[in-house]
């Protein structure tokens with residue numbers, strides 16, 4: 128295996144709120160090689176976005192937040208850098224695409240200005256060079272008539288086109304890592320697939336690594352090499368995407384997959400739902416956090432926190448009663 132581009136070890140992000148501490152990310156580890164893509168999935172509130180932002184260095188320790196553990200990007204500890212040094216990572220080393228393109232684009236700046244400002248700031252190139260590169264970037268993300276689009280304002284573009292502009296801006300400095308946080312949630316279904324396919328093809332073309340954060344397992348399936356399933360701030364299962372989705376080992380992954388509607392199912396097939404709600408992150412249960420909602424839970428699950436164990440196939444599962452091959456009868 129090549130040297131990791133990103134190494135996250137025992138990362139914890141705690142928000143100190145008037146209601147008490149919220150352990151949004153609670154001991155998460157993973158690594159990513161250059162050109163590798165990781166899907167980060169889980170229900171709303173499981174800590175995916177906070178993890179992405181902490182990895183990026185957008186969330187750090189301060190008066191209201193404590194970050195511990197380590198994030199090494201290209202061998203450098205993101206949280207030990209001075210703020211100015213950390214800002215220099217944003218663009219050439221790591222870039223982020225957020226959920227809603229309108230929050231990333233300035234409505235009073237033309238599309239071209241977003242691109243050329245970023246290019247000139249980081250690459251110190253001439254204005255003419257920046258315009259030429261900007262047009263090329265728009266072409267790479269599939270925007271027709273890129274020279275004309277450069278002169279338009281964000282409101283003149285459709286939602287899908289705006290997200291393509293955001294992606295082009297994120298790619299402007301040729302980052303080694305792209306963190307895409309629910310990049311298609313604000314878009315309609317037909318455009319979602321196009322944007323997700325675009326991201327997957329850009330990763331393949333550029334040997335750029337990608338963390339794709341999504342609550343939608345379908346978004347991650349077929350477009351990422353590995354998947355990490357999060358529940359209440361912790362990783363419950365991780366491994367190569369295809370085998371994990373084909374035969375999950377953690378009851379939570381299994382339940383998430385069973386709750387996806389599938390076109391091939393016979394008519395009137397009932398969808399499984401996961402009873403109950405994720406825990407209050409200010410007061411999570413002791414032991415396994417999924418235990419109160421898990422059909423396999425025993426007394427041990429309520430008392431003892433399961434540690435991640437390596438299971439065959441390069442997978443890790445944190446469960447006292449994993450659905451391993453033997454019990455599944457495969």
Ligand SMILES: Nc1ncnc2c1ncn2[C@@H]1O[C@H](COP(=O)(O)OP(=O)(O)OP(=O)(O)O)[C@@H](O)[C@H]1O
Nearest residue numbers: 142149151170171172173174175176177178342408
């Ligand atoms: N600034 C903050 N202060 C306090 N708590 C926060 C803050 N930001 C996030 N949280 C809490 O951290 C937990 C994880 O939030 P996060 O946004 O990472 O979830 P998520 O898995 O990305 O969900 P979603 O898909 O809804 O964004 C939640 O309980 C959330 O309320």
